[in-house]
Amino acid sequence: MKPALVLKNLSKTYKNGVQALKGIDLEVPEGEFFALLGPNGAGKTTAIGIVTSLVNKTGGAVEVFGHDIDRELEVAKSCIGLVPQEINFNMFETCLTIVVNQAGFYGIPRSLAKQRAEKYLKQLQLWEKRNSIARSLSGGMKRRLMIARALMHEPRLLILDEPTAGVDIEIRRSMWVFLREINDSGTTIILTTHYLEEAENLCRQIAIIDGGRIIERDSMANVLRKLQTEIFVFNVRASLQRAPALQGFTAHLIDEHTLEVEMSKEQSLNDIFAQFSAAGIDVTSMRNKVNRLEELFIRLVDAKPAQPAAAVLPA
């Protein structure tokens, strides 16, 4: 089985000298739900732009299901569905026209395109808006319309560049369910997002890109295992004047009902609860201080030697 996407020594230097990609290598297996993460300006959108032929590469190679974009561009493109970061449909066309036309650009006959339009607009809760012009849609609806449009030719590889940016939590979670179903049906998905909770929830594989280089590439489980310590927040019933002394742990009092406790991955939460019980402290609830992937992401990006996200080449 050929990988869904292979990037070989992919590089991009813009005309103004900005080196957005510095020879990245990446392989995304078929069927994966893959997270491509990185801070703003890291090179994610440039990489996606090259794969989808919206950006010309400077060097390297791209293969989509074994089809090299330099030799079999049209075949490679027919395998990909793109949900871009920025809204990019004609604001004066109706939702139905936008998706049916997009299917036409991929050679889908109009009768079949209309059936698929109904299917995907209904699944994304846009069927009632099918005759509304795109400009009149809310931000969340516009994002969903771009997903419906990208699915019209039923691509084998779906690339989502921040698909849930600006979408409220309820719709975001319904989109997660929908995307899981798409992935379960065999479509490979590459997701970029700034909501790391989203990546942790959805993706099984992860790559982190920063400064035009891949700085981490592993399964989500392995990456999270690298997190050495976690901070837990405990809400307690009785008011506290100072943080209790916990043997082997560092506790900080945030307010009289809230404690933060840092714990390494060798330690046990049971030990903390045992000490709380011994001290007569009643815990009413607890949570991670930050999302685990977010914690790791910040550490990885911060640990990298200081350099601008996109360094300017010497003249």
Next chain:
Amino acid sequence: MRAPSRARTDWIGFQTIIIREFNRIARIWGQTLVPPAVTATLYFVIFGSLIGRRVGSVGGFDYMQYIAPGLIMMTVITNSYANVVSSFFGAKFGKHIEELLVSPLPNWLILTGYIGGGVLRGLLVGSVVTVVALFFTHLAIHNVFATVSAVLLTSVVFALGGFINAIFAKNFDQISWFPTFVLTPLTYLGGVFYSINMLPDWARAASHANPILYMVSAFRFGFLGTTDVDLRLAFGIMIGAAVFMFTLAVQLLNRGTGIRD
């Protein structure tokens, strides 16, 4: 399901671009179809009826009859150009050109689709002006082949011109410079309202450097059987310009000029 053949995919893609362009023309009919009809009516009333009566005959035809093919051609030129330049630049500006760029349609076909849209509008509006002209004068076709081939080739050339303008344009000002400062003067000086035989020698010689003269003259020949230029040269110029500009536009698209980083 069997995968569609490359040719079938391309044909459906081409049809989709044409349908989209037609819908655009129809959606903004107040900007696309009505103004040329109003302008043509004014030209016929003022130049044809009021002033034309004092001009007398030109090349053996009454003035209204003489300028009608020129006015139709002028409309075809400006509308073929305007449709492609505004549609393609609008798609660039609104980023929905990316819908086509990520699709498997080859660049030459995307270009052909836009040219088709330009020709469609040019012919639609040209037909409207022809109907208006029939209220003012009698028009009979002398040579169908010359009429049809001249209008199609001219429309293709100016649709390509609009496309190349839109590729290089970075803002809305830059899509109006060429029509305002080049296209309109060349059209007015291209024998729409007069025969170059009415001009002094130097102006007649200079007029031969204006490509629009050849297009208008070839089209007028199709109606009236009279021409100011050698028809073989006229069709040679139109075919040569279409081939050159098509090749250039495909090269620009392949390079990603103005549309890809």
